[in-house]
Each structure stands twice: as structure tokens, then as C-alpha cells.
Amino acid sequence: MGKYNHIVELMSTDEYLSCARTDPNNFSEYASVMPSPATARSPTAAEKLAMMEWIKEDAQMKGIICRKLSLVVQGLLDKSSTAHDQWNTLAMHFACLDMSLQFELCAQLFAEKLKDADNVSCYISVFEHARWCFTEMAITFTDDKAVFLLLQGLPQTPEWIIFKCMTITMYSSSSTPTTSSSATATVKMTFTTVAASLSEEANCIQGEWKLNGPGSEYTNVTGPGIPDSKVNPKTGICMHKSNPKGIAHDNPACVGLPCPLTHDHEHCFQLLQSHTPLFIFLSLSSLRKEVSVAATTDAPSNSLSPSLPTSHTTDLACAIIHKIDEDSPANSLPSEENIACIIHYTMSTILNSSMTLTIITNHKFFWTFSNDSHVTMKTANHGRLPTLGHGECIADLKIGGRTCCIQLTNCLHTPG
Structure with a gap:
């Protein structure tokens, strides 16, 4: 019924039970409405006594309700209404007031x-x-x-x-407030x-x-990582895509380098001392588009004929060779002059992404790594990408149906 702490008689919830919880048809208690006789024209003596008692108690209750109310609030109440109706009127206006x-x-x-x-x-x-x-x-x-x-x-x-x-x-x-002189x-x-x-x-x-974060504009980014590789129980070497069998590599060119266990003979990007390095060409008779061909020799200085390199590390040059015409012989290959021209103009990057550095997110891809310097890259969206070190990495380059293992230099490492 609301809080009426300023009315002493109504501070307890048991002060007005007749208006709150009594049954109107029970004449033994004071009901919220006046009891009516069973026969309207001939009420019995008990019914008359009950009606008189109810009228007396209702008048007493209205006096209690209006005792501490101001004249303004009393003006909201109808004097001819019962105490129950007056109580509901007060509750409707002031029950929410707390x-x-x-x-x-x-x-x-x-x-x-x-x-x-x-x-x-x-x-x-x-x-x-x-x-x-x-x-x-x-x-x-x-x-x-x-x-x-x-x-x-x-x-x-x-x-x-x-x-x-x-x-x-x-x-x-x-x-x-706006004045009359204001335009709008x-x-x-x-x-x-x-x-x-x-x-x-x-x-x-x-x-x-939800926009892309710093470093998202880099297109030459290694993936988030590779799953945990298995280990060869006999050799104790991890088996992965560059060393599926988990065997040691016996290329003399890799002696003294920190990568003899990261790849096998087929995935070695170093030149074998017992084999003659040759240029990689594809049979383009069945292709219908341009193919990138990688040459793995140093650029000659004076002669047009290719010469063998003296070191096990060489630069990688990329060239575009068009499809051989159908009228030409099936075994036609570029001339030695064209090969020498391709080798002479080496490229700064192996991918045409307008980048001079490569971002690597997984530390497992690094062949050599150094954390002596930390570089903060400024991204295209005006962000900053911190790096943890730099080094060289190895990667697989697929040309047609063949896979070549290549070395990437000037690689930066940043957590993915």
C-alpha cells in the first residue's frame, strides 16, 4: 500500500486488515464493502447489527486516514466514499513516492x-x-x-x-534562447x-x-604457423614438408650451416658440388599462359654463355617466358643469348609485391635469425608494427609441377 511513515496508525501492515484481506461476504469481520441483507426488504436483527457495526468502523477508519493528511490531500478524497475507496485513491496518487x-x-x-x-x-x-x-x-x-x-x-x-x-x-x-536577429x-x-x-x-x-589491424596490408606474409610435426624415432629429426622422412642431409654445401636438419636432399636449395647446375625450364607446349622461370646462376660479366658459380649461394632472377608457338619444334628452348640476358638483369625481390622486406610471423621458418636489432615498421594505415628480429628464411617455390626450395633474405619477424 505504499510507505506512510508519517502516519503513526498506518505504520504496521496489520492496522487495516479489513480493507486489505477480509472477505466482503463474511459478516463476522469488518468487510471493505457494506454487508447486504439476504432479503432486501426484511433484514434480520443480526444483519442490521452487522451493517451498523460496519458503518461505525468505516467512519473510524476514515478518521484515521484523514488525521495526518493536509487539506490539499484531503481535497482529493470523496467524503461520501468508503474508507477502502479513499485508501485506493491515496495509493494511486502516492504509493510510488519513496x-x-x-x-x-x-x-x-x-x-x-x-x-x-x-x-x-x-x-x-x-x-x-x-x-x-x-x-x-x-x-x-x-x-x-x-x-x-x-x-x-x-x-x-x-x-x-x-x-x-x-x-x-x-x-x-x-x-x-534564440533572438529574432538569428538567421537559423x-x-x-x-x-x-x-x-x-x-x-x-x-x-x-x-x-x-573491426578494421584490419597494423600489418594487414602486407601481402607477402607467412601463415599463422604449421602443426606440430612428428619425429623420426630412428634419427630424432622432425618430419615436415621440407623433410618428410626425417633423415639427415649429406650435401657438402650445407656443412657448417645451421640448416642441415631442416630439409632433405630433394628440398635443398644449395647447389650440389657433384652435379652441374642447370637452368630450370618447363615444357610449355601444353600451357596457355605465361610462366615464371627461375635461374640459379650468377650474372656473367663479359661472356654471353652461362658459367658455373664458385660459391654455394647464388642470387635468384625471375623472368617471363611466353608459350612456344605450336609451329615451333616441341623441344625448342631459349637461346644462350636470351638466357644470359635474363640472368644479367637480376631482381631485388622474388615476388612482384613492391616490397623490399618480407614479414614472417612464425619463428620456425627462419634459417638464420638475429635479435640484436628491433625495427618498428610504419604501416600503410598509419599504424606501427614492432618486429623482434631479422634473418633469412627458406620457402618452397612451385613452378609447374616442380617444387624448388629457395632462400629469402632481409626477413623480419613479428608475432602473428
Whole structure:
């Protein structure tokens, strides 16, 4: 029935049981409505006594109700109505009025803080519920207070600080009365419009978070990693795509290098000392498009004929060779002059990605690695990508149906 602590007679819930919980048809107790006789024209003596007792108790209850009420509140009550009806009238007007709840709501709104952009709907709903409670209690809760409490709970980040300053400026300008000399009328901003702007700002921040992060513009990035490889029980060497059998490599060119166990004979990118290095060409009679062909020799200085390299490390040059015409012999190959021209113009990168450095996200791909220097790369989206070291890596280059193991230099390592 509401809180009426200022009325001593109504402080307990058992003070007015007849209006709250008694059965109207039970004449032994005081009912909320006047008891009626079984025969309207000829009531019995017991029925008359019950009606007189009910009228007396109802008058006493109305006196208790109106005892501590002001004249203004008493004007809301109909004197001809019963005490039960007067009680319902007071409950309809003042049952939601709770002085302690007002202070609790204000303290809750002042302590409410927005955690992040994902929690903005829950944050606004707290203020909407508080405004509804104040309306039900017939208490004035202005938009100025609601907007102030809504903005003071925003996080202290650059995005929300700018939004808060702009909203306060626009709200203050809209609250200022416009003069007749002003050219345009300012749109009145309310709590609803500010809450809608807050939701739009949160959606924009969420959209920015979903954009690609720093380093996403790199196209020549190694994958997130390879699954755990198995180990050959006989040799104790890991088995992976560059060494499927897990056997040791016996190429003399790899002696003294830190990679003799990372690949086998077929996947070795070093030149074998017992074999003559040859250029790799494809049979292009069945192809219908251009093919990249890799040459694994040093560029000759004076002679047009290719010469054998003296070291086990050579540069990689890429060239484009068109499909051989159908009228030409099937075993036609480029001339020695064309081969020498291809070798002479070496390229700075093996991939046409306009990059001079390669980003590697998995440390397992490095052949040699050094962490003596840490470089911070500036990305295309004005971000910064820190690196943990640099070195050389190995990779598989597929040309047609063959796979060649190549070496990548100037590689940077950054966690994926």
C-alpha cells in the first residue's frame, strides 16, 4: 500500500486488515464493502447489527486516514466514499513516492560508468529506467540532469572526450534562447537525442575496431604457423614438408650451416658440388599462359654463355617466358643469348609485391635469425608494427609441377 511513515496508525501492515484481506461476504469481520441483507426488504436483527457495526468502523477508519493528511490531500478524497475507496485513491496518487528511492537512484546514476562501446545499450537502459521511476513518483527529473549524468560516466579516452565536449557544446547552444536577429533556429536537443547520438558513436567505434589491424596490408606474409610435426624415432629429426622422412642431409654445401636438419636432399636449395647446375625450364607446349622461370646462376660479366658459380649461394632472377608457338619444334628452348640476358638483369625481390622486406610471423621458418636489432615498421594505415628480429628464411617455390626450395633474405619477424 505504499510507505506512510508519517502516519503513526498506518505504520504496521496489520492496522487495516479489513480493507486489505477480509472477505466482503463474511459478516463476522469488518468487510471493505457494506454487508447486504439476504432479503432486501426484511433484514434480520443480526444483519442490521452487522451493517451498523460496519458503518461505525468505516467512519473510524476514515478518521484515521484523514488525521495526518493536509487539506490539499484531503481535497482529493470523496467524503461520501468508503474508507477502502479513499485508501485506493491515496495509493494511486502516492504509493510510488519513496523518498529513499530518490536518493538511491541519484547515487546509482552518478556512479554508473560506461565500460566500453559494447556495453552502451545497457548503460543507456539504466538511465531510461531511472527516468521512468522518477516519472512514476511524479518527481521532476530534467533533461539537463539526465544528460549531465549520462556524459560524466563516459570513459576518459580521446574518442569519448571529444564526443563529450561536442555534445555539451551543442546541448548548451540548443538550450540558449534564440533572438529574432538569428538567421537559423537551433534544434532543441533532449535526452533522447543525446542517447541516440551516443549509440551512433559507439557503433562507429565498434566499426573501427573491426578494421584490419597494423600489418594487414602486407601481402607477402607467412601463415599463422604449421602443426606440430612428428619425429623420426630412428634419427630424432622432425618430419615436415621440407623433410618428410626425417633423415639427415649429406650435401657438402650445407656443412657448417645451421640448416642441415631442416630439409632433405630433394628440398635443398644449395647447389650440389657433384652435379652441374642447370637452368630450370618447363615444357610449355601444353600451357596457355605465361610462366615464371627461375635461374640459379650468377650474372656473367663479359661472356654471353652461362658459367658455373664458385660459391654455394647464388642470387635468384625471375623472368617471363611466353608459350612456344605450336609451329615451333616441341623441344625448342631459349637461346644462350636470351638466357644470359635474363640472368644479367637480376631482381631485388622474388615476388612482384613492391616490397623490399618480407614479414614472417612464425619463428620456425627462419634459417638464420638475429635479435640484436628491433625495427618498428610504419604501416600503410598509419599504424606501427614492432618486429623482434631479422634473418633469412627458406620457402618452397612451385613452378609447374616442380617444387624448388629457395632462400629469402632481409626477413623480419613479428608475432602473428
